[in-house]
Amino acid sequence: MNGNNQTFISKFLLLGLPIPPEYHLLFYALFLAMYLTTILGNLLIILLVRLDSHLHTPMYLFLSNLSFSDLCFSSATMPKLLLNMQSQVPSISYVGCLTQMYFFMVFGDMESFLLVAMAYDRYVAICFPLHYTSIMSTKYCTSLVLLLWMLTTSNAVLHTLLMARLSFCEKNVILHFFCDISALLKLSCSDTYVNELMIFIMGGLIIIIPFLLIVISYVRIFFSILKISSTQGIHKVFSTCGSHLSVVSLFYGTIIGLYLCPSGNNSTVKENTMAMMYTVVTPMLNPFIYSLRNKDMNKAPTRVICSKKISL
Helix, strand or coil, X not given: CCHHHCCCCCEEEECCCCCCHHHHHHHHHHHHHHHHHHHHHHHHHHHHHHHCHHHCCHHHHHHHHHHHXXXXXXXXXXXXXXXXXXCCXXXXXXXXXXXXXXXXXXXXXXXXXXXXXXXXXXHHHHHCHHHHHHHXXXXXXXXXXXXXXXXXXXXXXXXXXXHHCCCECCCCEECXXXXXXXXXXXXXXXXXXXXXXXXXXXXXXXXXXXXXXXXXHHHHHHHHHHCCCCHHHHHHHXXXXXHHHHHHHHHHHHHHHHHCCCCHXXXXXXXXXXXXXXXXXXXXXXXXXXXXXXXXXXXXHHHHHHHHHHHC
């Protein structure tokens, strides 16, 4: 579009949650409680992994990074949502919108990568137990985590720069509760072909390929389980992988439901509901899943408290 005809958009209106006035306070209290639970639950896991020497293993290194990613992922959208619910005009500045989109992509992509790393960790532990220590060394796992953070940051920078080059003319109403990249593309009056192409390419690399790698890992684990004759050994394998499988199901289930299943006439309602699932509900439930189904995490608070008492 011609630069002379462009109208500069200084802010966007986030109108994705049309909550009736009589339920406004109820939903505000609900979202606030969910966000605080997310913060406290994930902070607790990070602290326990940090303080308990028994949890200084590759599995819990990935878990602590997943908790940090969940905490920041939810924080990229929820504070602004809660603030807008108290405001008469639910708006966000142009710069704030791009910033929110950037952090949303960084931590959302990181969750996908970390789930693959955790699946690979379980695969090595079950299929190659004698070589686990040498394969999943501390140096290797730390380098892997740093590489994943660099990849997610680079991808988010790429999409943010591509979005910043677009023009936004008259429309500034986003039918979402945060600055989702697809919702912003619908408002642009520029050619979005390059943006959509990069979303397709990078989406495959960050969502589809990791999901396939997780499936392959668990198929190999399943065939390894068939070779185990001990009932106790099978139970141990399922207890080790159960938490991770639950988190994978939650994360990828909502994404598949949002992007691969037909939405019909209620696409906006469905998109917002599904987005609320993977931005709020999943990060909130992950700490409970790992703490309730993991013996090491259950015993960690007692060990930390006892060690502190002894040191005192």
